[in-house]
Amino acid sequence: MFTLKTSIKEIKEVDVDIPRHKFEFVDYNKIHERVNKHVQLSDIIANVIGVGPIEQPCIKGSNVLMRNINVMTIEGHEIKLTLWGSVANEVEESFFTENPGPFVIIATCLTVKTFKGKFISLF
Numbered sequence: 001m002f003t004l005k006t007s008i009k010e011i012k013e014v015d016v017d018i019p020r021h022k023f024e025f026v027d028y029n030k031i032h033e034r035v036n037k038h039v040q041l042s043d044i045i046a047n048v049i050g051v052g053p054i055e056q057p058c059i060k061g062s063n064v065l066m067r068n069i070n071v072m073t074i075e076g077h078e079i080k081l082t083l084w085g086s087v088a089n090e091v092e093e094s095f096f097t098e099n100p101g102p103f104v105i106i107a108t109c110l111t112v113k114t115f116k117g118k119f120i121s122l123f
Helices: 028-034 085-090 093-098
Strands: 042-051 066-073 078-084 104-115 118-122
Touching (some): 042 078, 042 093, 066 104, 078 085
Antiparallel strands (some): 042 104, 066 078, 104 118
16 A cells, blocks of 8 residues: 555666566456456556545444545546545545645555446445
8 A cells, every 4th residue: 555655666677576466457448347346356547636535424324434536547537536444544635735746546456336427446
């Protein structure tokens, strides 16, 4: 998980061995194939275009932390990412309003759903 304290360093080597983990970024045109299929989780890379406040909707009788992040894919499509539980606290809304950006997000292990005809990804 990347946080505000995560630093990123460019690797100059051509062949870099990442034995245990890798990203398989899903093309926007293939996202529709993953709607409500929790067996195949999705990874995306996108620009952050908006960060919503922490909300506490009542779901099945319990209040749960939730935060929405609007992102723009490389292909130019807008997707809403919904962060649940303690992950919602990992993103600070003020960071995006107090810094010039641009901001890039890499989100992994997403489930894809639709709401009012638009894709949303949940993690």
